[in-house]
Amino acid sequence: MSFVKGLKCRECGAPYPVAPVAICEECFGPLEVDYDYDAIKKVLTRDEIGRRPKNLWKFRELMPLDGEPTVGLNSGGTPLVKADRLAKALGVREIYLKNDAVNHPTLSFKDRVVAVALSKAREFGFDAVGCASTGNLANSVAAQSASVGFPAYILIPDNLEKSKVLGTQIFGTNLIPVKGNYDDVNRLCSEIAGRHNIGFVNVNLRPFYGEGSKTFGYEIAESLGWRTPDAVVVPMAGGSLITKIFKGFGELAKLGLVEEKQTRFYGAQATGCNPIAAAVKAGTRDIRPVKPNTIAKSLAIGNPADGYFATGVISGSGGWSEDVSDPEIVKAIQLLAETEGIFAETAGGVTVATTKKLIEQGRLTADDTIVIAITGNGLKTTEALTLEEIESIEPKLAAFEAKAFGNIAGAAAS
Ligand SMILES: Cc1ncc(COP(=O)(O)O)c(C=O)c1O
Ligand SMILES: [Zn+2]
Structure with missing residues (x-):
């Protein structure tokens, strides 16, 4: 049974039927999935969720499918690690790490969004899928499409890390490196999606794909004993994940699964690609696109699709956004590894270094329960490190x- 009411424009609120479209015809705003929360409230209790297997589908009433999921059945359900040694090193009391560096099957949070997008692509009857990716999405689309025999067209900038390329190619997919940066790749994918019947997970399937990121937030709340933290620090590329964790916490409150509380959202970027952080610091919601130049290639999106909404979540929640240099990213990867035994990719270095900066600025304090999003695995970005x-x-x-x-x-x- 589906609890989806339809799609709705995030800008003007115009309703749309469920279809593989992502943009409002009236105002060009992005579409999102709308649910019947009163009906969900009757079935989705803490006890019911607690009884279900440990994967992202325990929240399936809040996912945009008509039937049962068919792809990514083991994704999600990653640990929330209490990081006392890291907290001590950074001079605060309570830090948790939501560790999607061990997500199934490709070791990043993108396994969540792809599980949802490909399950939806099958419901829509697509016979091929695709994506524009900074690396992790490519890995996940390649793996999960292989697992169900979907042909996939995966477009990436041609300067990605070796492990990200190899970790896509191994699945025997149609991997297409493009001479250009992510923004060039994304533009090309929109053009292809307009011409060919391919379900691009982050283009025409974007409203459904984004819903998978909500489960990152649901799991944080469940692991904290049905509580949302005081603060979360989230890496931002397109800016989708941070807005979806926000949506997820809001839904849990609406459903009575957690108490209503204002969690502060902190967005983390690399200084070499900081369009969202720069906007927050300038007190504006207008994003000025940049040309990326950073070792944090997974976050190298110069023209972020959800940047406007990310700034809204950050400023509206009483949070902030900071960016960190490449040497700070490397140091933070090492600090996390040496204090907690977790090897994160460059995006994890960005969030840990940003957390350090926010603590030094007094924006995060010893009174806060802080959750840091670790969204990808360090074995994928080893060339960022020279030990x-x-x-x-x-x-x-x-x-x-x-x-x-x-x-x-x-x-x-x-
Ligand atoms: C490891 C990692 N973390 C975070 C992000 C940011 O996600 P979003 O584009 O939803 O802001 C990405 C995006 O590719 C990523 O690969
Ligand atoms: Zn609209």
């Missing part, structure tokens, strides 16, 4: 002791 070369030792005890303890400690141990 010290390590010399090998002879296979001899003395060589180990000299290396491990130094000569004096080695002598003491023997």
Whole structure:
């Protein structure tokens, strides 16, 4: 049974029937999915959710499908890790990490949006799917389309990290690198979607795709014992994830699953691609597109589709947005790894470094329950890091002791 009422324009509120369209014909605003929350409230209780298997489909009444999900059945359900050592290092009391670096099947939060978009693409009867991607979406569309035998057309900028390219290509998909940046790729995909019957997950299927990101927020609230945090720090590329976590928390309150509370939303970007952070800092909602130049390639969207709404969520919630340099990103990846044993990709370095900056600015304090979004895995962006070369030792005890303890400690141990 579906609880979807239809699509609705986020700008002018015009209603639309459920179809693979993303833009309002009246005002060119983006469309979003609208639900019958009164009906959902009758069936979706904390107990019911608690009884269901640990994946994103435990929130299926709040997902835009007519029938049962058919793709990405094991995505979501990732851990919320209490990060006491990181909190101590940053000088606050309570930090949690929502760790989608271990999401199934491709180790980023994009597995959530793709599970929903491809399940919907099958309901719409598309016989091929596609995406414009900064890397993680490509990995996930390639993997999940392979798992159900969908042909896929995956377009990426031609400067992505090796692991992101290999982690797409391995699935035997139609991978098409494009000479240009993400914004060029995205424009091309809109043109293709206008001409060919392909379900592009973040173009014509965008309203459905975005709904998957809400589950990142639902799971945070459930893991906190049906509570929303005081503050969340979220990496932003197109700006969709942050707005959908906001929508998700609002829905939980509307359904009586959490108490109404104002969570502050903090948006994190790299300084080399900071159009949303720059707008927030300038006190405007008008986004000035930029040409990206940062190691955080997954976040390198210079003209963010949801930038206007992201600034609204950030400023309206009493939050803020900051950006961090490439060296700060690298340092933060290392800090997270050394304090919590979690290896995040560059986007995770962006959120951790931004959290540090926000604490130094006094915007996040020891009174706050802070959740940091870790959205992708560090093994995908290893070329952003240059660690010290390590010399090998002879296979001899003395060589180990000299290396491990130094000569004096080695002598003491023997
Ligand atoms: C690892 C990672 N985190 C965060 C984001 C940002 O997502 P959004 O475009 O919804 O702002 C992306 C987008 O590609 C990503 O790959
Ligand atoms: Zn409209």
